[in-house]
Amino acid sequence: MSESATPRTVGELGEFALIDRMNAGRVQAAGVLLGPGDDAALVAAPDGRFVVTTDMLVQGRHFRLDWSSPRDIGRKAIAQNAADVVAMGAVPTAFVVALGCPADTPLELIDGLADGLWEEAGRAGGSIAGGDLVRSPELVLSITAFGDLRGRAPVTRSGARAGDTIAVAGRLGWSAAGLAVLAAGADIERFTEVVAAHRVPQPPYASVLEFLHGDPASGAGSGPNVPHALTDISDGLLADLGHIASASGVRIDLDSSALRDPVLEPIARALDADAAQWILAGGEEHAFAAAWPAEVSPPPGWHAVGRVLAGHGVTVDGVVRPGSGGWESFGGADSAAAAEPR
Structure with a gap:
């Protein structure tokens, strides 16, 4: 490439110039005291603690560039981590991003x-504090x-x-329905809403944070106006409520009539699929469920959508629903890799 040529790929631009490009003009959230540009970032921990979580997305396993735009992928990557932070009752403050990509990756893709990444970080209340950039055979976040x-x-x-009410905030089954539409090669224009829900999750952060942090005088978990248990729905409603049931030593029984979604039922009929299965085991919603x-x-x-009882496990209308265990990274469903699983 000549000195006057305009760089078009990551390899042509170079690592440090690419880092500068990704961060140029961005504004850090209040919780990031020192952002990109030094050996490490500095993140505030006002009460001496912070909640931390991490998650990885691999091209061909967790996303496909022919199904999702780079911008969609960036938003999804942040959303699934921000939802985990919020599910602990914390306000997202900062995100650290490690990116691996081939040298011939177009700069346009990285820009998107x-x-x-920055858009969803801001929606969640934080910003990108730093990260790492490496050469890899495929795109990894x-x-x-x-x-x-x-x-x-x-x-x-x-x-x-026992005696608690199980309630959810956010949509269930929409991401799974969108995935089914894409995998079937169906007419996306007919099912725009669910395809969009699959491409970019919409965790209802405020549904948790407003009641937890609107009144700092009361302590989470100690008063009647906060849930006894909380999780985000990433692996499927049954699977994630199963984690609550196991950790709490209780049984959770769901009411199938409270889970029906009239938007999903005609889509399921068109695809010869089961809308209830999408709702109960679809996952990747990043909605919230609480006791x-x-x-x-x-x-x-x-x-x-249900109640907590004595016992163990999760039932639907009092009955164990077989084959609805939700997503598991090493679950052996190899064919799912072609259908953009979590």
Whole structure:
């Protein structure tokens, strides 16, 4: 390439110039005291603690560039980490991004990816504090997210009690329906909403953070207006509620009539699929599920779908639903790799 030629790929631009390009003009959130440009970032921990989580996405396993735009992929990568932070009752503050890509990756792709990363980080309340960039045979994204509990106790999976109400915030089954549409090669224009839900999850962050942090005087987990247990729905409703049931030593029974979604049923008929299966085991929604004290009505934006009982496991209308274990990274469903699984 001549000195006057305009770089078009990552290899032509170079590592450090690419890092500068990804961060140029970006504004850091208040929780990031020192962002990219030094040996490490500096992230605030106002009460002496922070919540931290990490997740990885690999091209061909977790996303496909012929199904999702780079911007979509960037947003999804942040959303699935931000939802985990919020599911602990914390406010997302900072994200660290490790990116691997081939040298011939177009700069346009990286620009879109960076836009998506920063956009969703801002929607969640944080920013990109730093990261790493390496050459790899395929596109790989690893995100580490930090969150601030603001003096509260974390809301874990282990607090559900018999008598609690199970409620959810956010949409269930839409991501799985969108994946089914793409995998079937169906007319995307007919099913735009669910395809969009699969490409870019929409975790309802505010549905958790507004009631937890609107009144700093009360402590999470200690009063009647906060849930006893909380999780995000990443592996499927049955699987993630199964984690709460196991950690809490209880049984959770779901009401199938409360889970029906009239938007999904005609799509399922068109694809000869089962809408209930999408809702119960589809996963990758990054909605939230919580066990609320029986004497408390869940806040606006939440709707009751079941109850906590003595026993163990998760049932639907009192019956164990077979074959609905949700997503598991080493579950042996090799054919799913062609259908953009989580």
